[in-house]
Amino acid sequence: MGIRAVVNAPDWSGVHHRGEAKCRDGSLMPTRNRDVFFEDEALALDICNGTYDGRVCPRRTECLRVAMVNKENYGIWGGMTAKDRLDMRMRHPGMPERWIWHSPGEPEPLSNEENQWPAAS
């Protein structure tokens, strides 16, 4: 039995109107010999959330949506760890409108128009 994604990964490239996913930018990776998104979670979070270079990934909301819907259990997605995503899913089962990025330890933002998930494309 294979594992099938519920939501297909969108086009993460710079051609997309929201811009390129930062994890595609090799210049942000200290070495190309390892995947920081699986091997250095602290650095990966810094890249996603802008503490590394002052710029939040323009695809963060969409990335989190893909990971949450697909129940990605490994790695950093959408600027959150697998544990934080699982915690959020357990707190709000079946409520994707509450699956919104927030910094660990911070209260979750209320769902509002600004935080609505963009349509995956």
Ligand code: SF4
């Ligand atoms: S938020 Fe997602 S798309 Fe953006 S850098 Fe992080 S893992 Fe990549």
